[in-house]
Amino acid sequence: MSAIELYSYQKAWIQDKSRFKIGMQARQTGKTFETTLEIVDNCFEFATQARKTKWIILSKGERQAKEIIKEGITPHAHAFNIGAKETSYEWDSGQGVYNVLEVSLAGGSRIIALPANPDTARGFAGNVYLDEFALHRDSREIWGALYPVISAGYKIRITSTPKGKSNKFYEIFTSEGDLWSKHRTDIYEAVAAGLPRDVEELKAGLNDADLWRQEYELEWLDEAEAWLPYELINSVEDDRAGIPQNYQGGKCFIGNDIGRRNDLWVAFVWEAIGDVLWCREIKTLKRASFADQDKALDSLMDNYDVVRIALDQTGMGEKPVEDAERRYGRHKVEGVLLTLNSKQHMANLGKQYFEERKIRLPLGDTALREDLHKLRRIITPIGNIRFDADRDSSGHADRTWAAFLGIYAASTTERQVKRSPVGSMSKPNYG
Numbered sequence: 001m002s003a004i005e006l007y008s009y010q011k012a013w014i015q016d017k018s019r020f021k022i023g024m025q026a027r028q029t030g031k032t033f034e035t036t037l038e039i040v041d042n043c044f045e046f047a048t049q050a051r052k053t054k055w056i057i058l059s060k061g062e063r064q065a066k067e068i069i070k071e072g073i074t075p076h077a078h079a080f081n082i083g084a085k086e087t088s089y090e091w092d093s094g095q096g097v098y099n100v101l102e103v104s105l106a107g108g109s110r111i112i113a114l115p116a117n118p119d120t121a122r123g124f125a126g127n128v129y130l131d132e133f134a135l136h137r138d139s140r141e142i143w144g145a146l147y148p149v150i151s152a153g154y155k156i157r158i159t160s161t162p163k164g165k166s167n168k169f170y171e172i173f174t175s176e177g178d179l180w181s182k183h184r185t186d187i188y189e190a191v192a193a194g195l196p197r198d199v200e201e202l203k204a205g206l207n208d209a210d211l212w213r214q215e216y217e218l219e220w221l222d223e224a225e226a227w228l229p230y231e232l233i234n235s236v237e238d239d240r241a242g243i244p245q246n247y248q249g250g251k252c253f254i255g256n257d258i259g260r261r262n263d264l265w266v267a268f269v270w271e272a273i274g275d276v277l278w279c280r281e282i283k284t285l286k287r288a289s290f291a292d293q294d295k296a297l298d299s300l301m302d303n304y305d306v307v308r309i310a311l312d313q314t315g316m317g318e319k320p321v322e323d324a325e326r327r328y329g330r331h332k333v334e335g336v337l338l339t340l341n342s343k344q345h346m347a348n349l350g351k352q353y354f355e356e357r358k359i360r361l362p363l364g365d366t367a368l369r370e371d372l373h374k375l376r377r378i379i380t381p382i383g384n385i386r387f388d389a390d391r392d393s394s395g396h397a398d399r400t401w402a403a404f405l406g407i408y409a410a411s412t413t414e415r416q417v418k419r420s421p422v423g424s425m426s427k428p429n430y431g
Contacts (some may be wrong), residue, residue: 004079007193009185010034014041018181022158022173024189027217029195031159035129036072038157039111044080049105054109054126054215058116058142060135061239061363062099065113068131069101073111082106095119115239121146127155134160134169137234145170162220163230169229170220187216227347227375227387228400232354233361234410242362244303245350247271252280252304255405256297257398258317260288265293266402267300270359270410277353277410278360280304282368282399294323301328310409312401314338334412336405340386346385346404347375353407371399 006014013023013034017274025031028299046053055071059065069086083106084304091100103111114120116136122145136142150156160169173182191197206212213219240246248271255268265285270277281303283296298304309328313321313335321335336342353359362368375397378386388397 004037006034007190007195009183009190009193010037012037013183013203016181016183019153019155021156021178021181021183021422022169023183023185024160024162024173024218025183025185026190026218027077027161028197029185029187029190032072032131034067035131035157035159036068037076039129040073040076040080040082040105043077043105043107043109043111044082046109047105047112048083050107052108052110055111055129056122056124056126057111057113057129057131058121058136058146059131060114060116060137061237062115063239064131064364066101069103069111073113077103077105087374091123093119095121116142116297118142118145122149125149125152125154127157129157130159132160133158134144134163134167134230135234137237139168139231148372158396161215162218163214164226165220166229166231167234174220184218186218190368208370208374210374226373227351227377228372230369230373232351233369233372236354236357236359236361237363238278238360239363241360242282244281244363246278247280247304248273249305251307252385253277253406253410254297254300254306254309255402255407255409256311256320257402257405258293258312258314258320259398260290260293260316261287264398265296266398267297268399268402269300269304269306270406271304272410276358276360277407279362279403282362282365282402284399290320293320297324298327306332306346308332308334308409308413310334310336310405312336312338312405336408337418338401339365343387343401346401346408347377349411350400350404350407359407368399371397372403375400 010030014037023031043053057065057068059068074084074086074208086101086103088099088101091098094257098114098120100112100114112124114317116130118138118141121142122329128146128150156167158172162170187197187199202216203212210221250271250273253270257266259265265288267283268279271280281300283300285293287294309324309332311317311321311324311333311335314337317335321333324333330418378388
């Protein structure tokens, strides 16, 4: 422990031996580092007493669970000189099969990491670490499944940045009473403790007031105006989405939001697997020439079996739509003018696909998550409804509109071919 430099807030976290402990920290302040250090330190303490213990790490997804082992647990174990033998295997819960990464330490202690869901939460008994719990899909169901397991006397550690109020992390952190030991460290407190960060540079680089308040100042933002709340976004994220190599060869649909100077150019590729649209790739360009935009779209057309493309025809989109019709054929290309009515239609359609879980989005794509969440439904003084988002360094909800355009392209094609399903539309639901 003495060989590792810790900031005061990290020392306070590790030295707090409370059974029920929850921490809310700003991004980039080391919450995973300090919690994995505490876990390894606990295993080391047991080893010195010729005893063994077990920790279960439940993370948002499989990749995140592996990162915690590879970048946190194993390096700490080597620093403590207690060994770290990693093994991976499949665990069949009876309800599903999950990939598990396990670390065995000297003295017999074990640390097991796997993706969080109600099934895995009840499947292993031991001390538990819930990493970025506000991002977990079905957080209340996970907690309901987990609590009986830890009630046998095990410790529970929860860390996260806030993600709105519609999740179990918010409920636990704001609960009354003395059961939970609560730690809170925003970016200002972390820097005051010695964390080497330039606050003004971070804030200017992020260039998003709401995101700064949430991720760095740890405010519970009201989600009443958000068209797609975090809980809804969480529900459709999947480890296997957003990876071009996972393309199954099925029919694809592309939504293309056109931007050049201030906004992003975004092409969103969906593959239809059964009745679910899987995100396969998101291509973004900024301040790119029209020629470079054309090359990017041509590349996507070459790599996927694209049935239909819906392009933003508003403003500077007129020429790209004409060019796309000439290159790919009018039967594949539809230009969409982003008016109040068309935006409302696509926003409603997109939300329907979210709510019915008919899409799968990449897990852990922060830029996409925040882009989706920034979209607001606004009622004008004369009673009209419009959908808009603040413009910042990451664009103007450009990824969101590209995604919605792609969903629209798939939905219109589905109506046209409903009587005679095409290709992979009849495939089973996998990714």
